[in-house]
Amino acid sequence: MARYLIVASRDITEYTNGQSLSDLSENLRTEGADVFFFLIENGVISARKDSREAIRLSELSGRGIRVMADDVSCRARGIDRLHPGIELSSMDELADAISEGFGNIYWY
């Protein structure tokens, strides 16, 4: 099965073209790919519970996309409550996933 990693390092609510990442993830998943959506740096702002983008990310999670938020980035921004469906993750988990190999890595 094809595997893709999408990393959002920018605040998707500020850089609105970042919202296309959700569509990209969804389309890849629809085609049967394993999709990892990793939020880091200001990307984790979208993981905050009840934020508009978090609701969309939660939908993606419901479709089998793993949506993860970097723990260090969350702590640095005082984000301690993630929206359901978004996992608190770590750089270790990201490195583990990369070591397994992806068909492509898209870093935004």
Add this chain to the structure above:
Amino acid sequence: MLQEEAEEGILKNKVRRVAIVISTGSYMREAPTTVLRLAEKLLERDIEVNIWAFEEAVTLTNREQVEHSEPPSLRKVIGDKHAYVGKFIDQLLRAGLHTGKLDWVTCILCAQERGVEHHQMNGVIVGTLGDLWKFVRSADQVIAIPAYR
């Protein structure tokens, strides 16, 4: 024993070599910190990491960087000295002696334009786009960190 464990680690990973391309300089955004955090974790997994630094990222390895003192009112919180990013890159390059290997190459043209070609830290290679091409060709995985405004 340690050698055997290391070899098992390499065999376990499907990815053996990762190339990372970065263009963000010191004190601009978090990208360099993220790259260092990721590189450290990949090296711990015995994955070879090749970093290609261009544009402002060539300033990350400027050896003339120095620590400066933090304001007295903040020292209890953040320590006495404000560390510079090159210090952490130096530590990672040294860590490569005992884990996966790290190569850090800065673009010669970008370094010359910024006057830091002859100020690069020990262990850093001043290279060309040919090195980038070889990194990409030989990598199992390429990660390009974009610059943005």
